[in-house]
Amino acid sequence: xxxxxxxxxxxxxxxxxxxxxxxxxxxxxxxxxxxxxxxxxxxxxxxxxxxxxxxxxxxxxxxxxxxxxxxxxxxxxxxxxxxxxxxxxxxxxxxxxxxxxxxxxxxxxxxxxxxxxxxxxxxxxxxxxxxxxxxxxxxxxxxxxxxxxxxxxxxxxxxxxxxxxxxxxxxxxxxxxxxxxxxxxxxxxxxxxxxxxxxxxxxxxxxxxxxxxxxxxxxxxxxxxxxxxxxxxxxxxxx
Amino acid sequence: xxxxxxxxxxxxxxxxxxxxxxxxxxxxxxxxxxxxxxxxxxxxxxxxxxxxxxxxxxxxxxxxxxxxxxxxxxxxxxxxxxxxxxxxxxxxxxxxxxxxxxxxxxxxxxxxxxxxxxxxxxxxxxxxxxxxxxxxxxxxxxxxxxxxxxxxxxxxxxxxxxxxxxxxxxxxxxxxxxxxxxxxxxxxxxxxxxxxxxxxxxxxxxxxxxxxxxxxxxx
Numbered sequence: 461x462x463x464x465x466x467x468x469x470x471x472x473x474x475x476x477x478x479x480x481x482x483x484x485x486x487x488x489x490x491x492x493x494x495x496x497x498x499x500x501x502x503x504x505x506x507x508x509x510x511x512x513x514x515x516x517x518x519x520x521x522x523x524x525x526x527x528x529x530x531x532x533x534x535x536x537x538x539x540x541x542x543x544x545x546x547x548x549x550x551x552x553x554x555x556x557x558x559x560x561x562x563x564x565x566x567x568x569x570x571x572x573x574x575x576x577x578x579x580x581x582x583x584x585x586x587x588x589x590x591x592x593x594x595x596x597x598x599x600x601x602x603x604x605x606x607x608x609x610x611x612x613x614x615x616x617x618x619x620x621x622x623x624x625x626x627x628x629x630x631x632x633x634x635x636x637x638x639x640x641x642x643x644x645x646x647x648x649x650x651x652x653x654x655x656x657x658x659x660x661x662x663x664x665x666x667x668x669x670x671x672x673x674x675x676x677x678x679x680x681x682x683x684x685x686x687x688x689x690x691x692x693x694x695x696x697x698x699x
Numbered sequence: 700x701x702x703x704x705x706x707x708x709x710x711x712x713x714x715x716x717x718x719x720x721x722x723x724x725x726x727x728x729x730x731x732x733x734x735x736x737x738x739x740x741x742x743x744x745x746x747x748x749x750x751x752x753x754x755x756x757x758x759x760x761x762x763x764x765x766x767x768x769x770x771x772x773x774x775x776x777x778x779x780x781x782x783x784x785x786x787x788x789x790x791x792x793x794x795x796x797x798x799x800x801x802x803x804x805x806x807x808x809x810x811x812x813x814x815x816x817x818x819x820x821x822x823x824x825x826x827x828x829x830x831x832x833x834x835x836x837x838x839x840x841x842x843x844x845x846x847x848x849x850x851x852x853x854x855x856x857x858x859x860x861x862x863x864x865x866x867x868x869x870x871x872x873x874x875x876x877x878x879x880x881x882x883x884x885x886x887x888x889x890x891x892x893x894x895x896x897x898x899x900x901x902x903x904x905x906x907x908x909x910x911x912x913x914x915x916x917x918x
Binding site: 508509510511512532533535536538540542544545546547548549550551555559560562563564593609 | 702706709710713714769772773774775777778779780781782783784785917
């Protein structure tokens, strides 16, 4: 699914990623850990093809995405949940999801966008709020809506940047369930998070980034306590 | 592309932000001219044409800026860049949305200016709608491109007019001359050179925007 070799990214003179290698297979759930500024979000943005690397090679689904460019077919198979919800505050949740369902409907899935949007909203527990203005949603509800946006087209590669942020316990459980459901049908998941308990229970592999380098890449993932000890030893920091 | 147009129109219908601010500013500008100058003396076709296009441009700048602020607010532009659509289509979708808004503004503005500043001696021909169409296409094509570039900077409100106005100068000259001619009854044949210039300008800038938008969206 993902084959990244010696990915490098700089912003001006600041080198954020240094020769990162990463392979992720079909149906694998990989957690990416690391201190603030380690390059985790930048790595996800490169994998989502939103941002372009300065050097290295990236192949997704066997297609060259860097130094080449991702095809529309590759983009249609990616789901991305970042720090921003990537939604329009002046549209309702239903209008937002319907809009994105239309954008992603080119892959032969001719499902009605309205039906897809309504089903996605019900799945994330926002069925009661589908016609409210998005700007009136709470932070947690907005995160649920963003999860629906990122997953409603059944992506084969799901990239999640701190996805449990702002979610209550039921929202976190819902997201965990969604990640497991997608992985079970073959979706690869790369997840940046600081929640070690969730990492232990969800991920099959953990990658630790520090100062833009992969300093640890191992599976299976140990229990949260052991993982925290290993993390502290590798980075010198608390999670 | 049409999905993006529909989305922009849905947002505008829901909020009315761009249309209301644009119309209010246009109305204020026209009223200031009407009260401070002597309309009977100044309301020749050249003055009316120049005032119409200047007002439309200044008011349109607000709308163009707002159209990309909406995209930047919650990362909408990133959402579009992630989607499996040709990035040139994103540009065309945004440009068509802006074109429709500017066209409505132009259709309201021209008669308003004529009524407020006087219509004596005017005999508008059927070329006038064509001039309006070509001029508005040009403003939307260049404006959308410049607004997208400006939206990636912190000084976007300042940068947009600085980028856009010099590029639009030839178009404004052509549109003003053609409008002035159309207001006094000149035919399409007589205004052919201006009309061709406007059409050429539109094609060049719409194509440039379509081809370069991939690089503008890139991080």
